Amino acid sequence: MSADGRRAFITSVGDLLASWNLPHATGRAYGLLLLSEEPISLDTIAAELELSKGAVSTAVRQLDSWGLARVIPQPGSRRLLVEATGGIESLLEASQARARTLIAALREGESLVRSGPAQERLHDVIGLFAGYVDLGGRMLAEHRRRRTGSARP
């Protein structure tokens, strides 16, 4: 397994999650977890990513709250293990929710412009953006339905 390849992958996942407003360290921790075939400890994450324990603990808490990772307590020990889940739909959904808030704000702008070319231009811009977001929303809903039908309780 190439160390460079691992590093590049981990950075890419960091970039990806950063584009959805998660800190880069959190995204990198998710990248490392995605490459790990077994649950790993917070110390392992800190060592591999050269992060402080505090930073790792924050990152793991964020991943857990987003449903991107699961924290597994070890019986009779204070040690925690962490495992990635495949749940990026929660992130995509959050990005959708942000986009919908923006669209609502943009729609309010339509009333600020008198009817005419400027209002049509604004209407087109909002329409394209809203169409783009709706399509993604429908895909996520479909994905969730399929999941719920098969794997989930």
Place this chain on the structure above:
Amino acid sequence: MSADGRRAFITSVGDLLASWNLPHATGRAYGLLLLSEEPISLDTIAAELELSKGAVSTAVRQLDSWGLARVIPQPGSRRLLVEATGGIESLLEASQARARTLIAALREGESLVRSGPAQERLHDVIGLFAGYVDLGGRMLAEHRRRRTGSARP
């Protein structure tokens, strides 16, 4: 026309464009242009948004290069006027291109994990993200086709 409403709209457009990696000032300038029924001068943008001339000039250059605004020289004068275009598809396309680069990097990660549950998990995450991006890409292509068919040369 409510000044608060204008300000809120302009901030929202700034937030929207910031989510696609454009500086907030550039997004706000686009927001102001979208509300303007006539082309406006750089000085007007500077005054309305409380930005320096240099900041406005950078913002307008960025909007122009993204196809979000058109700069109109005034014959016999060094004054420039600026007008919004409805071209946010170029921004959506750039965001798509970034996403596709990330997907390619993630796919390379699949070879870093032995076949088994971890590889399946990674495959699922990449598949969902890629599906989401492809769908947006198809919508933009369709939109561009319709546009080219009607308004464009």
